[in-house]
Amino acid sequence: MKTVTVPIINNSYDIYIDNNLHKTIADFFAGSNFSRTALVVTDSNVGKLYSEKITDLLRTIGFSPRLAILEAGEKTKSFTSAQDLYTEAIKAGLDRKSPIIALGGGVVGDLAGFIAATYMRGVPFIQIPTSLLAHVDSSVGGKVAVNHPLGKNLIGAFYQPKAVFIDLDMLQTLPAREISTGLAEIIKYGLIYDKTFFDYIADHSAEIFTLNNEILRNIIARSCEIKASVVAEDEKETGLRAILNFGHTLGHAIERETRYKKYNHGEAVAIGMLGAAAISCELGFIEEGTVSDIRRILDLCRLPDKCTGCSEAGIYNDLFHDKKTVGGKINWILLDEIGKVHLDDTVPEKVVHNAIKNILFNK
Ligand SMILES: NC(=O)c1ccc[n+]([C@@H]2O[C@H](COP(=O)([O-])OP(=O)(O)OC[C@H]3O[C@@H](n4cnc5c(N)ncnc54)[C@H](O)[C@@H]3O)[C@@H](O)[C@H]2O)c1
Ligand SMILES: O=C(O)C(=O)C[C@@H](O)[C@H](O)[C@H](O)COP(=O)(O)O
Ligand SMILES: [Zn+2]
Secondary structure (H helix, E strand, O other), rough: OOOEOOHHHHHHOOEEEEEHHHHHHHHHHHHHOOOOEEEEEEEEEHHHHHHHHHHHHHHOOOOEEEEEEOOOOHHOOOHHHHHHHHHHHHHHHOOOOOOEEEOOOHHHHHHHHEEEEEHHHHHOOOEEEOHHHHHHHHHOOOEEEEOOOOOEEEEEEEOOOOOOEHHHHHHHHHHHHHHHHHHHHHHHHHHHHHHHHHHHHHHHHHHHHHOOHHHHHHHHHHHHHHHHHHHHHHOOOOHHHHHOOOOOOHHHHHHHHHHOOEEEEHHHHHHHHHHHHHHHHOOOOOOOOHHHHHHHHHHHHOOOOOOOOOOOOHHHHHHOOOOOOOEEEEEEEEEEEEEEEEEEEOOOOHHHHHHHHHHHOOO
């Protein structure tokens, strides 16, 4: 078992990473002071595969779980679903000490976390992430949200889970496309924080796709360590934490402009990271060769390097809904070298347009 602690003052918690975590999960709940009514939130794909195992396990240790199964996909991260989940929580008789358990990918985690943060002004929240992206990113750090029609994650909170259980066995059922999706955020960690990790991912991409257990355990644990250390230093994104948003300024715009259908989050972030690299290169912070290295790793990880189906104006206008945009100034995370970034709100409009053209037309 690998355990990574997220050492946030007054809100510290552990991330447990291993194969077959059932006993660890059972021990945690049995030893908790939670009320025995619980809400397990999952989606239609994950529910079929894993919900019975989790609800049975909870029953054996004296809990009465209610199961809410939502339609899989980004559209579910909405106010409508939130309203349905509040109703489920009330009907199940959840009180202030009742846990809400997210069993799924980032969509389920962000939405269930938003319910946990707001139902009765906050109840215990537990993450059982099931996608690679959720293992390495969305289950850690406490950003919870729903989307607004005008922009991604615009309504949300910072609300930390009490524990995160990463069961590596669950990756066995994940479609290959979702492995790539998770890899986009993993590559992000290498780019913003750790060049050695970036090289490790590139060197082991083939083994990742064959679901090599040891390699997956290493990259998941290292990703969680990096995220935990950034979040512990700046939980509410007053400064440093913004580096975790590398590639997301353009990425979120791409997701919204393609109506959350064509590209999933990781794919959009992959393209967004190339856009941010293009800006960094045009402004002289990095060489063309570094941009090529990023293109190469995206290719190895079967991620797109180009966005089709969006207009330049549509993407540009969406940049102003980014949460890092303040006073009309877009705050970019730019690369100084692989493993090092800085924030910059002085990028000229022309350079931004050039970067958008770059990711739309590869020029
Ligand atoms: N809160 C954060 O810090 C944070 C970080 C990154 C991403 N996010 C958010 O996370 C979301 C993306 O998460 P995601 O990529 O996990 O998408 P997702 O939740 O839609 O899951 C991807 C797909 O994989 C399926 N799936 C998940 N686990 C499975 C398994 N073990 N076996 C088979 N199928 C499985 C799901 O049903 C879904 O179809 C976005 O909304 C993004 O904004 C949040
Ligand atoms: O944890 C963070 O901080 C991140 O920015 C992680 C991102 O990968 C994630 O997609 C996050 O939800 C984006 O946050 P937002 O503030 O841009 O909505
Ligand atoms: Zn992300």
